[in-house]
Amino acid sequence: MPRPFRVCFAATLALLVSGCQSAFFGFVNRDSAQPDATAVYDTTRGLALDIYRPQSVAPDTPVVLFFYGGSWRTGTRAQYRFVGSRLAQHGVVAIVADYRTWPAAGFPAFMGDAAQAVRWTVDHAADYGGNPQRLFIAGHSAGAQIAALLGTDARHLAAVDLTPTDLAGVIGLSGPYDFVISGRLEEIFGPRSQWPDAMALRFVDGDEPPFLLIHGDGDRTVDVGNSRKLDFALRRKGMASTLEIVSGGNHFVTAAAFYDPERAPDVLPAVLRFVGADAPDGAGAQAK
Numbered sequence: 694m695p696r697p698f699r700v701c702f703a704a705t706l707a708l709l710v711s712g713c714q715s716a717f718f719g720f721v722n723r724d725s726a727q728p729d730a731t732a733v734y735d736t737t738r739g740l741a742l743d744i745y746r747p748q749s750v751a752p753d754t755p756v757v758l759f760f761y762g763g764s765w766r767t768g769t770r771a772q773y774r775f776v777g778s779r780l781a782q783h784g785v786v787a788i789v790a791d792y793r794t795w796p797a798a799g800f801p802a803f804m805g806d807a808a809q810a811v812r813w814t815v816d817h818a819a820d821y822g823g824n825p826q827r828l829f830i831a832g833h834s835a836g837a838q839i840a841a842l843l844g845t846d847a848r849h850l851a852a853v854d855l856t857p858t859d860l861a862g863v864i865g866l867s868g869p870y871d872f873v874i875s876g877r878l879e880e881i882f883g884p885r886s887q888w889p890d891a892m893a894l895r896f897v898d899g900d901e902p903p904f905l906l907i908h909g910d911g912d913r914t915v916d917v918g919n920s921r922k923l924d925f926a927l928r929r930k931g932m933a934s935t936l937e938i939v940s941g942g943n944h945f946v947t948a949a950a951f952y953d954p955e956r957a958p959d960v961l962p963a964v965l966r967f968v969g970a971d972a973p974d975g976a977g978a979q980a981k
Contacts, residue, residue, distance in 0.1 A: 718772040721952040725774040726781070730821065734790070734813035740806055742790035742813070743770050745777035749784075750822030755829060755861070755968040756786045758814045760807060762834025762867075762948070765881050766795045775952040779961070784970045786823030788814055792839070800882045800891055804849045807839045811860075812853035829862045829968050833948040834915060837868025841893035841923065844901055862903040864964060866947035869915045870894045870923040894919075897926040903933035905967040907960055909942020937963045 728743035747754065759776055761768040770789040780787035792806035811830060818825040832840035843849050844863035850856055871894040874882050882888055889895055904927055908920035920936060927934035939946055939957045950960035965971060 721949070722772070722774045725952075726778040727774065728777060728789075729781075732813070732817070734810050735806065738793065738806070740791050740793070740809075741770070742788050742810060743774075743777060744821050745781035745787040745789075746821050747781045747784045747786065750786065752824060753827060753969075754784065754786055754823050755827040755970055756788065756814060756818045756823035756825065757864070757964075757968060758788045758790060758810060758828065758830045760790060760792065760810075760830070760832035760836030760839045762832065762836045763794065765800070765803065765835045765878075768794060768836075776948070779951045780964075780970075783961075783965050785965075785968060786818060786821050788818075795881045799880065800887070801849075804839065804842060805852065807843060808849045808853045808855075811843065811850060811855060815855065815859065827861045827969070828859075829864060830860060831864035831866070831964075832868065833866040834868060834944065837865035838870065838872075838891070838893065841865050841868055841870050841904075842891065842896070844904065845893045845896035845898075846890070847896075847900065857900060857902055860902040862905065862967060863901075864905045864907075864967065865920065865923070866907050866960075867909065867912055867915055867944050868893075868906070868919060870919045872915070872919065894923050894926055897923070897930055897932070899930040899932065901927060901930070901932045903935075903967075905935045905937070905963065907937040907939065907947050907963060909939040909944065909946050909957075911941045912944045914944035935963070935967065 729746045730744040733741045757780055761773045770791045773789045777787040777789045790810040792803045815825045830840045840863050844857050847857055871892050874888045882891055906920040906924050908917045910917045924934045924936040946957045950957040954961045
Protein backbone atom coordinates (compact mmCIF):
# COMPACT_ATOMS: atom_id res chain seq x y z
CA MET A 694 0.00 0.00 0.00
CA PRO A 695 1.45 3.43 -0.91
CA ARG A 696 2.61 5.39 2.13
CA PRO A 697 0.22 8.37 1.60
CA PHE A 698 -2.72 5.98 1.56
CA ARG A 699 -1.47 4.19 4.68
CA VAL A 700 -1.24 7.50 6.49
CA CYS A 701 -4.74 8.49 5.35
CA PHE A 702 -6.19 5.16 6.36
CA ALA A 703 -4.46 5.30 9.74
CA ALA A 704 -5.96 8.73 10.32
CA THR A 705 -9.47 7.57 9.53
CA LEU A 706 -8.99 4.51 11.74
CA ALA A 707 -8.02 6.88 14.54
CA LEU A 708 -11.28 8.74 13.94
CA LEU A 709 -13.23 5.52 14.41
CA VAL A 710 -11.42 4.71 17.65
CA SER A 711 -11.98 8.25 18.93
CA GLY A 712 -15.70 8.04 18.19
CA CYS A 713 -15.91 9.99 14.92
CA GLN A 714 -17.65 7.14 13.13
CA SER A 715 -19.33 9.25 10.48
CA ALA A 716 -15.94 10.43 9.18
CA PHE A 717 -14.51 6.92 9.20
CA PHE A 718 -17.41 5.25 7.41
CA GLY A 719 -17.68 8.14 5.00
CA PHE A 720 -14.09 7.43 4.00
CA VAL A 721 -14.32 3.67 3.64
CA ASN A 722 -17.62 3.84 1.75
CA ARG A 723 -16.72 6.63 -0.64
CA ASP A 724 -16.25 4.20 -3.56
CA SER A 725 -18.79 1.59 -2.46
CA ALA A 726 -21.92 0.85 -4.44
CA GLN A 727 -25.35 1.52 -3.04
CA PRO A 728 -27.43 -1.58 -2.29
CA ASP A 729 -29.53 -2.98 -5.10
CA ALA A 730 -32.51 -3.35 -2.78
CA THR A 731 -33.63 -2.81 0.78
CA ALA A 732 -36.21 -4.93 2.56
CA VAL A 733 -37.86 -4.86 5.96
CA TYR A 734 -37.52 -8.21 7.67
CA ASP A 735 -39.27 -7.28 10.93
CA THR A 736 -42.26 -5.05 10.28
CA THR A 737 -43.10 -4.72 13.96
CA ARG A 738 -39.75 -3.16 14.83
CA GLY A 739 -38.94 -1.72 11.41
CA LEU A 740 -35.70 -3.69 11.09
CA ALA A 741 -34.34 -3.83 7.57
CA LEU A 742 -31.51 -5.24 5.50
CA ASP A 743 -29.68 -4.20 2.34
CA ILE A 744 -29.13 -6.56 -0.58
CA TYR A 745 -26.18 -6.37 -2.95
CA ARG A 746 -26.40 -8.44 -6.14
CA PRO A 747 -23.47 -9.50 -8.35
CA GLN A 748 -23.59 -8.54 -12.01
CA SER A 749 -24.43 -12.11 -12.93
CA VAL A 750 -25.98 -14.89 -10.89
CA ALA A 751 -26.24 -18.64 -11.32
CA PRO A 752 -28.46 -21.23 -9.62
CA ASP A 753 -25.70 -21.97 -7.09
CA THR A 754 -24.77 -18.35 -6.29
CA PRO A 755 -23.69 -18.19 -2.63
CA VAL A 756 -25.35 -15.84 -0.15
CA VAL A 757 -23.61 -14.11 2.77
CA LEU A 758 -25.68 -12.49 5.51
CA PHE A 759 -23.45 -10.07 7.43
CA PHE A 760 -23.86 -8.69 10.96
CA TYR A 761 -21.78 -5.64 11.84
CA GLY A 762 -19.88 -4.94 15.04
CA GLY A 763 -20.02 -2.00 17.40
CA SER A 764 -19.88 -3.47 20.92
CA TRP A 765 -23.59 -4.29 20.69
CA ARG A 766 -24.21 -0.53 21.08
CA THR A 767 -23.65 1.05 17.68
CA GLY A 768 -23.77 0.33 13.98
CA THR A 769 -26.07 0.57 10.98
CA ARG A 770 -26.31 -1.45 7.81
CA ALA A 771 -25.51 1.64 5.71
CA GLN A 772 -22.08 1.90 7.34
CA TYR A 773 -21.11 -1.46 5.91
CA ARG A 774 -21.76 -0.86 2.23
CA PHE A 775 -18.08 -1.58 1.69
CA VAL A 776 -18.62 -5.18 2.82
CA GLY A 777 -21.75 -5.79 0.78
CA SER A 778 -20.46 -4.20 -2.40
CA ARG A 779 -17.09 -5.97 -2.19
CA LEU A 780 -18.68 -9.38 -1.84
CA ALA A 781 -21.07 -8.65 -4.70
CA GLN A 782 -18.09 -7.78 -6.89
CA HIS A 783 -16.91 -11.34 -6.41
CA GLY A 784 -20.12 -13.12 -7.27
CA VAL A 785 -21.86 -13.25 -3.90
CA VAL A 786 -25.38 -12.13 -3.05
CA ALA A 787 -24.50 -10.09 0.04
CA ILE A 788 -27.00 -8.98 2.65
CA VAL A 789 -26.20 -6.58 5.50
CA ALA A 790 -28.78 -6.62 8.27
CA ASP A 791 -29.63 -4.19 11.04
CA TYR A 792 -30.43 -5.51 14.50
CA ARG A 793 -31.37 -3.75 17.71
CA THR A 794 -28.48 -2.43 19.78
CA TRP A 795 -28.31 -1.20 23.36
CA PRO A 796 -30.28 0.48 24.89
CA ALA A 797 -33.09 -0.48 22.48
CA ALA A 798 -32.38 -4.13 23.20
CA GLY A 799 -29.84 -6.31 24.97
CA PHE A 800 -29.04 -10.00 25.07
CA PRO A 801 -30.74 -12.22 24.04
CA ALA A 802 -33.20 -9.92 22.22
CA PHE A 803 -30.71 -9.01 19.49
CA MET A 804 -30.21 -12.73 18.86
CA GLY A 805 -33.92 -12.95 18.06
CA ASP A 806 -33.47 -10.14 15.55
CA ALA A 807 -30.55 -11.93 13.92
CA ALA A 808 -32.47 -15.21 13.72
CA GLN A 809 -35.35 -13.43 12.00
CA ALA A 810 -32.88 -11.97 9.49
CA VAL A 811 -31.69 -15.49 8.74
CA ARG A 812 -35.28 -16.66 8.29
CA TRP A 813 -35.99 -13.81 5.87
CA THR A 814 -32.83 -14.60 3.90
CA VAL A 815 -33.72 -18.29 3.59
CA ASP A 816 -37.17 -17.33 2.36
CA HIS A 817 -36.13 -14.57 -0.06
CA ALA A 818 -32.54 -15.13 -1.20
CA ALA A 819 -33.73 -16.75 -4.41
CA ASP A 820 -35.66 -13.59 -5.27
CA TYR A 821 -32.29 -11.85 -5.68
CA GLY A 822 -30.47 -14.66 -7.45
CA GLY A 823 -28.96 -16.42 -4.45
CA ASN A 824 -29.17 -20.06 -3.45
CA PRO A 825 -30.62 -20.33 0.08
CA GLN A 826 -28.97 -23.75 0.42
CA ARG A 827 -25.65 -21.92 0.19
CA LEU A 828 -26.35 -19.41 2.93
CA PHE A 829 -23.39 -18.31 5.01
CA ILE A 830 -23.71 -15.98 7.98
CA ALA A 831 -20.84 -13.68 8.89
CA GLY A 832 -19.98 -10.91 11.28
CA HIS A 833 -17.24 -8.71 12.63
CA SER A 834 -16.58 -8.30 16.37
CA ALA A 835 -19.98 -8.18 18.12
CA GLY A 836 -21.49 -9.31 14.83
CA ALA A 837 -19.17 -12.32 14.85
CA GLN A 838 -20.42 -13.21 18.34
CA ILE A 839 -23.96 -13.12 16.98
CA ALA A 840 -23.11 -15.20 13.91
CA ALA A 841 -21.16 -17.80 15.91
CA LEU A 842 -23.91 -18.14 18.51
CA LEU A 843 -26.48 -18.71 15.76
CA GLY A 844 -24.23 -21.47 14.46
CA THR A 845 -23.70 -23.17 17.81
CA ASP A 846 -26.71 -22.59 20.09
CA ALA A 847 -29.55 -24.20 18.16
CA ARG A 848 -32.24 -22.52 20.27
CA HIS A 849 -32.00 -19.21 18.40
CA LEU A 850 -32.66 -20.62 14.93
CA ALA A 851 -35.18 -23.09 16.30
CA ALA A 852 -37.34 -20.08 17.17
CA VAL A 853 -37.68 -19.43 13.42
CA ASP A 854 -37.98 -23.11 12.42
CA LEU A 855 -34.37 -23.49 11.31
CA THR A 856 -31.31 -25.31 12.60
CA PRO A 857 -27.56 -24.54 12.45
CA THR A 858 -27.24 -27.29 9.85
CA ASP A 859 -29.47 -25.24 7.54
CA LEU A 860 -26.47 -22.92 7.23
CA ALA A 861 -23.71 -23.59 4.73
CA GLY A 862 -21.20 -22.01 7.09
CA VAL A 863 -20.31 -19.32 9.61
CA ILE A 864 -17.62 -16.66 9.17
CA GLY A 865 -16.30 -14.95 12.29
CA LEU A 866 -14.04 -11.91 11.97
CA SER A 867 -12.27 -10.82 15.17
CA GLY A 868 -15.06 -12.26 17.26
CA PRO A 869 -15.55 -12.80 21.00
CA TYR A 870 -16.69 -16.34 21.68
CA ASP A 871 -15.60 -16.85 25.31
CA PHE A 872 -15.29 -13.39 26.81
CA VAL A 873 -15.45 -11.56 30.12
CA ILE A 874 -18.64 -9.61 30.79
CA SER A 875 -17.87 -6.64 32.99
CA GLY A 876 -18.38 -2.91 33.20
CA ARG A 877 -20.70 -1.51 30.54
CA LEU A 878 -21.29 -4.97 29.08
CA GLU A 879 -23.16 -6.04 32.22
CA GLU A 880 -26.20 -3.95 31.35
CA ILE A 881 -26.25 -5.31 27.79
CA PHE A 882 -26.06 -8.97 28.80
CA GLY A 883 -28.45 -8.73 31.72
CA PRO A 884 -28.53 -11.01 34.75
CA ARG A 885 -25.32 -12.87 35.54
CA SER A 886 -27.20 -16.16 35.26
CA GLN A 887 -27.59 -15.73 31.48
CA TRP A 888 -24.03 -14.65 30.71
CA PRO A 889 -22.87 -18.18 29.83
CA ASP A 890 -25.58 -18.28 27.17
CA ALA A 891 -23.72 -15.56 25.23
CA MET A 892 -20.62 -17.72 24.75
CA ALA A 893 -20.52 -19.65 21.46
CA LEU A 894 -17.70 -21.81 22.82
CA ARG A 895 -20.06 -23.27 25.41
CA PHE A 896 -22.45 -24.71 22.81
CA VAL A 897 -20.11 -26.61 20.51
CA ASP A 898 -21.55 -30.12 20.57
CA GLY A 899 -20.98 -31.61 17.13
CA ASP A 900 -23.93 -30.35 15.10
CA GLU A 901 -22.34 -27.16 13.75
CA PRO A 902 -21.93 -26.05 10.14
CA PRO A 903 -18.39 -25.37 8.85
CA PHE A 904 -16.68 -22.37 10.44
CA LEU A 905 -14.12 -19.90 9.11
CA LEU A 906 -12.48 -17.86 11.86
CA ILE A 907 -10.18 -14.95 11.01
CA HIS A 908 -8.41 -12.95 13.69
CA GLY A 909 -5.40 -10.66 14.03
CA ASP A 910 -2.84 -11.75 16.59
CA GLY A 911 -2.26 -8.09 17.42
CA ASP A 912 -5.91 -7.56 18.41
CA ARG A 913 -6.07 -5.60 21.68
CA THR A 914 -9.87 -5.38 21.72
CA VAL A 915 -10.81 -9.06 21.39
CA ASP A 916 -7.97 -11.44 22.12
CA VAL A 917 -7.09 -13.88 19.35
CA GLY A 918 -7.47 -16.66 21.92
CA ASN A 919 -11.22 -16.45 21.34
CA SER A 920 -10.84 -17.73 17.79
CA ARG A 921 -8.16 -20.24 18.70
CA LYS A 922 -10.34 -21.79 21.41
CA LEU A 923 -13.45 -21.96 19.23
CA ASP A 924 -11.49 -23.50 16.37
CA PHE A 925 -10.05 -26.12 18.73
CA ALA A 926 -13.46 -26.92 20.21
CA LEU A 927 -15.01 -27.39 16.77
CA ARG A 928 -12.20 -29.62 15.57
CA ARG A 929 -12.32 -31.68 18.76
CA LYS A 930 -15.98 -32.45 18.00
CA GLY A 931 -15.08 -33.44 14.45
CA MET A 932 -16.52 -30.29 12.88
CA ALA A 933 -14.96 -28.47 9.92
CA SER A 934 -13.15 -25.34 11.05
CA THR A 935 -10.58 -23.15 9.34
CA LEU A 936 -8.54 -20.67 11.36
CA GLU A 937 -6.73 -17.82 9.61
CA ILE A 938 -4.40 -15.65 11.70
CA VAL A 939 -3.48 -12.19 10.41
CA SER A 940 0.06 -11.64 11.63
CA GLY A 941 0.26 -8.37 13.54
CA GLY A 942 -3.34 -7.54 12.61
CA ASN A 943 -5.43 -5.36 14.91
CA HIS A 944 -9.12 -5.64 15.72
CA PHE A 945 -10.30 -3.73 12.65
CA VAL A 946 -8.06 -5.22 9.99
CA THR A 947 -10.36 -8.18 9.27
CA ALA A 948 -13.14 -5.75 8.35
CA ALA A 949 -10.86 -3.18 6.71
CA ALA A 950 -9.71 -5.88 4.31
CA PHE A 951 -13.09 -5.61 2.57
CA TYR A 952 -12.44 -1.96 1.85
CA ASP A 953 -8.76 -2.28 0.99
CA PRO A 954 -7.70 -5.92 0.46
CA GLU A 955 -4.05 -4.91 0.71
CA ARG A 956 -4.55 -4.21 4.40
CA ALA A 957 -4.70 -7.97 4.95
CA PRO A 958 -4.34 -9.66 1.57
CA ASP A 959 -5.31 -13.13 2.80
CA VAL A 960 -8.66 -12.18 4.34
CA LEU A 961 -10.90 -11.67 1.31
CA PRO A 962 -9.53 -14.67 -0.60
CA ALA A 963 -10.08 -16.86 2.46
CA VAL A 964 -13.70 -15.72 2.71
CA LEU A 965 -14.34 -16.20 -0.99
CA ARG A 966 -12.79 -19.67 -0.99
CA PHE A 967 -14.91 -20.62 2.00
CA VAL A 968 -18.17 -19.61 0.32
CA GLY A 969 -17.11 -20.94 -3.07
CA ALA A 970 -16.99 -17.59 -4.85
CA ASP A 971 -14.42 -16.00 -7.14
CA ALA A 972 -11.18 -15.36 -5.27
CA PRO A 973 -8.52 -13.08 -6.81
CA ASP A 974 -5.97 -15.10 -8.77
CA GLY A 975 -2.92 -16.16 -6.84
CA ALA A 976 -4.10 -14.77 -3.53
CA GLY A 977 -4.87 -16.40 -0.25
CA ALA A 978 -3.19 -18.16 2.63
CA GLN A 979 -3.26 -21.70 3.86
CA ALA A 980 -5.42 -22.60 6.80
CA LYS A 981 -3.62 -22.73 10.12
